[in-house]
Amino acid sequence: MNILEAHNITKLFPGVVALDSVDVSFEAGEIHCVIGENGAGKSTLIKCLTGVYEPESGEIMINGQDARKNKSLFNKIAYVPQEIDLFGQMSVAENLFLPYQKSGLKGLVNQRKLEEKAISFLERFHIPVQPDELVKNISFSAQQLLQIARATVHEDYEVLMLDEPTTSLTTEDTQILFDIVRGIKEEGKAVIFISHKLEEIFALGDVITVFRNGKKVAYSKIKDIDVGWVIAQMTGRKVEQNQTFWSEKVMDEVLLEVRNLTGERFTDISFDLKKGEILGLSGLVGAGRSELMQAVFGYLPIYSGTVKLEGQNWKLGDTSYSVKNGLVYLPEERKKQGILPVLSTRENISVSALEKLQAPIGISSHKEVELAQEIVDIYDIKTPDMEKEIQFLSGGNQQKVIIGRSMCCDPKVLVFDEPTKGIDVGTKAEIYRLMKELAEQKGIGIILISSEMDEIKKCSNRIIALYEGEKAGEYDARADKETILSAIIGVKS
Amino acid sequence: MNKQKVKSNNAVISALKKSNMTAMGVVLILMIVIASVLSPYFLDIYNLQALIRDLAFIGMIGIGQSLLLLIGELDLSVGKIASLCGILAGMMMVTYGLNPYLSLVAALLLGLVFGAINGVIITKLRLNSMVATIGMQGVYGGINLVLTKGKAITGIPSSIYIFGKGNLGPLPFPFVFTIIVLICVLFLVKKTKTGRYIYAIGNSREAAKILGIKVDRIRIMIYAIVGFISSLAGILYVARLGSSQSAIGESWPMNSIASSVIGGVSLTGGIGNPAGALIGAAVISIIQNMIVLFGVNVYWQSAVSGIVVVLAISFSSISDIVRERKQRKIKVN
Numbered sequence: 001m002n003i004l005e006a007h008n009i010t011k012l013f014p015g016v017v018a019l020d021s022v023d024v025s026f027e028a029g030e031i032h033c034v035i036g037e038n039g040a041g042k043s044t045l046i047k048c049l050t051g052v053y054e055p056e057s058g059e060i061m062i063n064g065q066d067a068r069k070n071k072s073l074f075n076k077i078a079y080v081p082q083e084i085d086l087f088g089q090m091s092v093a094e095n096l097f098l099p100y101q102k103s104g105l106k107g108l109v110n111q112r113k114l115e116e117k118a119i120s121f122l123e124r125f126h127i128p129v130q131p132d133e134l135v136k137n138i139s140f141s142a143q144q145l146l147q148i149a150r151a152t153v154h155e156d157y158e159v160l161m162l163d164e165p166t167t168s169l170t171t172e173d174t175q176i177l178f179d180i181v182r183g184i185k186e187e188g189k190a191v192i193f194i195s196h197k198l199e200e201i202f203a204l205g206d207v208i209t210v211f212r213n214g215k216k217v218a219y220s221k222i223k224d225i226d227v228g229w230v231i232a233q234m235t236g237r238k239v240e241q242n243q244t245f246w247s248e249k250v251m252d253e254v255l256l257e258v259r260n261l262t263g264e265r266f267t268d269i270s271f272d273l274k275k276g277e278i279l280g281l282s283g284l285v286g287a288g289r290s291e292l293m294q295a296v297f298g299y300l301p302i303y304s305g306t307v308k309l310e311g312q313n314w315k316l317g318d319t320s321y322s323v324k325n326g327l328v329y330l331p332e333e334r335k336k337q338g339i340l341p342v343l344s345t346r347e348n349i350s351v352s353a354l355e356k357l358q359a360p361i362g363i364s365s366h367k368e369v370e371l372a373q374e375i376v377d378i379y380d381i382k383t384p385d386m387e388k389e390i391q392f393l394s395g396g397n398q399q400k401v402i403i404g405r406s407m408c409c410d411p412k413v414l415v416f417d418e419p420t421k422g423i424d425v426g427t428k429a430e431i432y433r434l435m436k437e438l439a440e441q442k443g444i445g446i447i448l449i450s451s452e453m454d455e456i457k458k459c460s461n462r463i464i465a466l467y468e469g470e471k472a473g474e475y476d477a478r479a480d481k482e483t484i485l486s487a488i489i490g491v492k493s
Numbered sequence: 494m495n496k497q498k499v500k501s502n503n504a505v506i507s508a509l510k511k512s513n514m515t516a517m518g519v520v521l522i523l524m525i526v527i528a529s530v531l532s533p534y535f536l537d538i539y540n541l542q543a544l545i546r547d548l549a550f551i552g553m554i555g556i557g558q559s560l561l562l563l564i565g566e567l568d569l570s571v572g573k574i575a576s577l578c579g580i581l582a583g584m585m586m587v588t589y590g591l592n593p594y595l596s597l598v599a600a601l602l603l604g605l606v607f608g609a610i611n612g613v614i615i616t617k618l619r620l621n622s623m624v625a626t627i628g629m630q631g632v633y634g635g636i637n638l639v640l641t642k643g644k645a646i647t648g649i650p651s652s653i654y655i656f657g658k659g660n661l662g663p664l665p666f667p668f669v670f671t672i673i674v675l676i677c678v679l680f681l682v683k684k685t686k687t688g689r690y691i692y693a694i695g696n697s698r699e700a701a702k703i704l705g706i707k708v709d710r711i712r713i714m715i716y717a718i719v720g721f722i723s724s725l726a727g728i729l730y731v732a733r734l735g736s737s738q739s740a741i742g743e744s745w746p747m748n749s750i751a752s753s754v755i756g757g758v759s760l761t762g763g764i765g766n767p768a769g770a771l772i773g774a775a776v777i778s779i780i781q782n783m784i785v786l787f788g789v790n791v792y793w794q795s796a797v798s799g800i801v802v803v804l805a806i807s808f809s810s811i812s813d814i815v816r817e818r819k820q821r822k823i824k825v826n
Contacts, residue, residue: 299703319702319704320705320706320707321705323704324705328705331703333699337699337700338700338703339697340692340693340697340700341696341697342696342763342764343692343693343763347689351693351704352704354686358686361684362685363684363689
């Protein structure tokens with residue numbers, strides 16, 4: 001039976017057709033994956049189905065009733081947003097049941113009862129925390145699971161909608177999540193699962209709907225299709241699956257030497273990086289990969305150890321020194337640490353190149369526009385207007401702006417921290433190609449931090465596995481996936 | 494056609510982004526027209542000069558304050574730095590008989606130092622700027638009282654009166670200084686590396702640090718500049734009154750923040766133009782002037798001017814809301 005149906009939904013925004021007569025239906029006891037590139041219309045669809053947006057035309061039926069006439073029907077849909085959206089300063093139990101009328105708690109709040117009630121949810125979702133702990137003190141994984149638990153507190157829900165739920169989960173927790181989701185399916189609820197990770201879709205899903213440019217382009221049972229089919233439907237073209245992007249021109253010269261480095265989240269790490277090499281740093285969330293490279297970059301403190309660049313002793317703890325001397329870090333938290341959101345694309349680029357733009361009096365706006373245009377052209381940044389605030393560009397284009405402006409600093413070493421997080425399949429390949437080109441043509445040493453095993457395998461010449469802040473192994477790019485995987489989850493070979 | 498529509502939408506947004514200032518400019522002109530229609534004395538040269546002389550002080554401090562707002566911070570000790578520097582200048586001239594001009598320069602440099610002290614405390618101890626400067630204004634105000642025991646310093650050499658009471662052509666001298674300050678600050682903000690970094694820091698302090706910007710150094714520098722501007726306003730006021738008083742600058746912290754915000758400088762950092770602060774200062778001064786001209790009951794003056802300031806601030810906040818609405822629509826795509 002179809003719990004949730006949408007007929008002929010069209011949603012317009014100024015200048016754009018976000019959804020173009022979309023028909024989609026979700027069945028009870030089924031895990032329905034929704035996939036599409038950024039801007040394909042997935043989030044608009046979600047917002048229409050949860051009642052946030054009012055579509056221009058079409059109808060939404062929940063249990064056979066028109067939800068646009070009876071808004072309370074939207075309560076049947078439990079939605080878990082992509083970003084963590086919890087109250088950090090409140091306890092786990094409070095976060096689970098807020099707002100209280102939703103969870104059927106009436107009258108005065110009884111803290112003890114609340115915590116008792118929370119325990120069953122925590123057990124069911126395997127969240128290893130106490131109900132009275134503050135949410136800001138529990139791990140990212142636990143927060144993510146808690147967020148899902150919270151959505152199911154409302155007993156009336158019949159559809160569970162998960163938007164990229166695994167982005168900050170470890171492999172282990174992802175498995176736990178999958179088991180829970182399967183359990184929910186067994187109860188006869190409909191599950192909508194939105195993800196960029198194809199592996200997960202094949203591991204978990206029953207059926208799949210693919211979106212492209214605001215249209216529903218394909219629907220199928222998962223067991224009838226393969227990865228190539230999904231990518232072809234998403235991008236509208238065939239993408240070579242087994243292409244590799246590692247550098248073919250690794251030089252013998254050692255660029256960066258890290259020796260016995262110890263900091264807050266990592267101990268005694270040593271490695272070398274050669275000119276023109278792409279070095280992958282693999283590990284679970286929390287293994288200390290970002291912390292290690294942020295410390296080398298000077299953003300985080302270091303307790304002991306040394307770093308040399310081209311044989312010269314490297315000054316630690318000063319990001320300004322690092323950038324000036326050719327070590328540039330491209331952060332994972334693009335929105336918070338990467339872009340300058342309300343400044344234009346032009347200003348976001350030129351901020352790294354101001355020294356080159358000096359005219360006799362102040363900064364030359366003529367040179368500035370020229371430089372920004374050059375970067376936009378070289379890195380194929382798609383923006384209608386360079387004066388547009390960068391926050392309106394897609395994640396992929398923001399990432400290209402960050403790469404482009406980093407090149408203005410004449411870097412010798414580039415650290416890419418999760419460069420394709422939240423970026424769609426087509427643009428991912430573009431980013432990989434860019435890294436390869438930079439390594440091969442300019443001899444830049446690249447360190448790639450990534451949680452995606454496929455990405456690391458495709459792009460790196462060498463792979464270092466970290467486990468709980470320690471180096472668990474170093475592998476050739478051709479090493480098999482299982483060996484590396486067992487290293488990052490702490491299995492000694 | 495679709496594309497064109499998107500483009501015109503962007504134009505609307507970028508216009509709105511700058512609009513807080515331009516819109517307030519329009520409001521300002523309207524206020525001038527209304528004031529001159531309603532009161533025959535408004536356009537009187539003496540009234541205008543008095544008005545502009547008042548405006549100059551709020552505007553000058555406002556321009557400095559807007560620099561801090563651009564990096565998402567503020568300084569509530571501006572008034573106390575101003576009066577302390579005025580007192581110190583007065584003491585140097587009167588008590589110690591130093592050369593008046595030398596005393597003024599020394600007081601300006603001391604203002605720079607006081608500002609820098611604020612900056613160092615806030616950056617190195619990682620304090621919230623508002624709380625820290627509430628504390629520091631107590632310190633500067635306290636020193637002030639210790640030095641003067643609450644009495645005004647009179648007998649300031651009349652050779653410096655021109656800076657406060659005099660005119661350059663038709664323009665009051667303090668206003669000339671305000672314009673000079675504005676030009677320097679605008680050059681700093683729009684044309685130098687540091688200026689771009691100020692906006693970067695206001696957008697995201699973390700991103701700025703990752704870009705290799707010396708964030709703390711720039712923050713200290715701005716506090717020092719604000720201290721310098723406060724000191725300048727303080728000694729000009731001493732020259733205007735002909736005496737140094739600890740009551741100088743009582744209303745400046747609030748008025749400077751209000752004028753920046755009215756002029757479209759965002760409290761959260763990264764958005765706005767210091768020139769807006771001058772427009773905001775003009776709005777506030779005209780309100781105060783009109784209240785006097787219309788003979789509003791003395792007891793009501795403060796309430797009326799407060800209401801009008803809140804209205805003016807809401808005006809820019811409403812255009813923020815409109816702007817966000819437009820953004821949200823575009824972001825979805």
